[in-house]
Amino acid sequence: MSSPVSVQRVEKPTEDEVNASVAICVALMETRADPALMDPMVRCTLRACVHSGEFYTATDKTGEVIGFSLWMPPGQELFSTPEQRSLGFTDFMNSLPEIGKQYYATTYLAEFPGFVTSALSPTVLTMAAFEPLDSCLMLSLRRNLILGGAISSWSEPNTNAKAKRNGDTLALSTTNDDNHNLEHLTNHADASASEVIRCNHRSNISFTSINLLQLLPPPELLGPFCVDVMLTPTSSYLPSCDAKMSITQPQSRILLTNVMIRLIRSTVEHEASRPNVKFSRPVVQPIPPLKVGCFSIVICNGCNCCVAFIPPKRISFIPPRRISSYASRRPSEDELEFRNPYIGLNELSSSEEARPSKYDRIVNLPRLAAHVSWVEPDLVMPFDVHRWLTDFGYVSPPDRQLQVSSAVHSILQFGVMDYGMERCSLAIRLPSRGDALPHPYSLKDVADTVRLDVCELDAKRPLDERTLTWNNRPTCIRDLGILDAKVGGEVQMDSFPCKSGDFLAYEMSCAPETPDCGIEVWSNQNETWGAFLYQYQTI
16 A cells, blocks of 8 residues: 655755745744744755755645655755855844844854763764764654654655665664654664664663753743753664653654664765765775664754764774763863973973073963853853854954943953963053044043952862853952052053963952942953953073
8 A cells, every 4th residue: 555645855845845844843843932933943944955955845645745854965064054054044043132142152052062072972973073974954744643654654765765775774863752753663674674773762771961951042042952861872782772852841842853874884875866966985895784883862952963973893892881980980170180281391491401582571361251240140241242153153252351340340360371481460451541442442430540459269270151150250369459550551460470371360340449430441362451461481
């Protein structure tokens, strides 16, 4: 009996096909987010995949679109080119509220790659790093069809048959309990020929749990995101792997998202199997199909999926209990030692034969310039506000702001640079009134002297401006006294010994006798204003 669902690739979709596909996906994305953002998000994703990947529709007997899938070719990431971003992504990003743009730039792009690397260990390769992967970014069906078996009609012509033809191995991964159980996909008569590896949400055995709370967007942004990810190691010689997911927003239903990738390539690539997309790779020998081991993880926000795995040649020699043991005893970042990069220079400089050259003082700008306020003690104030979007992603310039007022204090942290330049002096330079600077500045005080209270903080490790607030700021360990900053001039405090590689942190506020002072001035790569360190030669 023929299937009631037909699946076909559509190279040039009509506007009706695009609208129908977008509507299906949007209907599955019932979250607390702004509904107006869902349509353009899905639409720009679809258009980018049509441009650079493959777009398939599932239709019923009447020809009505009931589902679709989007595929990207091996080694390519969605929205990685200007052409893809011009198909709606740029407009979508511009339509986000400011908090959404800040989240995307400072949390999602900044933390997600590091999370994958830290959670899965350095031996794991992601889709972007391992070129031979085909990735299904999105697969959506009408909700009333998901439990009706339509997905099996979808998978057979586009995955099992293709894998069987090429001798490849498939890995399938679903996101959470709301999604359809894909167990029947492995029960086809010809499933063994394509070496299907099931990665689903039903595992009760796991070796680690990763908390993603800091990666979660606020409710007003589009979601959903996963909170807890359970990773299960596979046996070195068993073709199966599992992943368990849970959703942060209990009331929401995520769209059906699968990731179907090729873990084992055939000896010869069939370039003709992907029309209009040319790939050129060397011929490789196939990996024995039974020595397959993988970790599978899906982090889904409606349009992106990340799958990571350990190649079989690596995992074959790593018993799962050893991986579990390492994950449990791995030290945190706060426990890691900062090693001295200047190996042997202490011995060299102590030699009577060493005659070092003479160097002028160097200027050391803050590695971090954050702000906290007693008015809102739990608020993380805006940071990295001068970043901008380029063809390669967001770029953060080395701009640092000194901002002090009756309600705002500045937290500055420096990393002491360069061996042998280990005497430091904190300095402040202010522009004259009316000077033309690259960025706006403000000098509230009528007088030409701004009195600032300076305190050294207990911060021997790098501070994180993404979490720094008034309530959790480091404690003051030494009051350095009053610094009288001069409008149109530069003032230095007394010098002190500072060891190369150490971190120094200071809090600046209005002096008690002038509580209503006010300074806002920016330093950048070309002009040094505000607070900075001078380092002087000591050898």
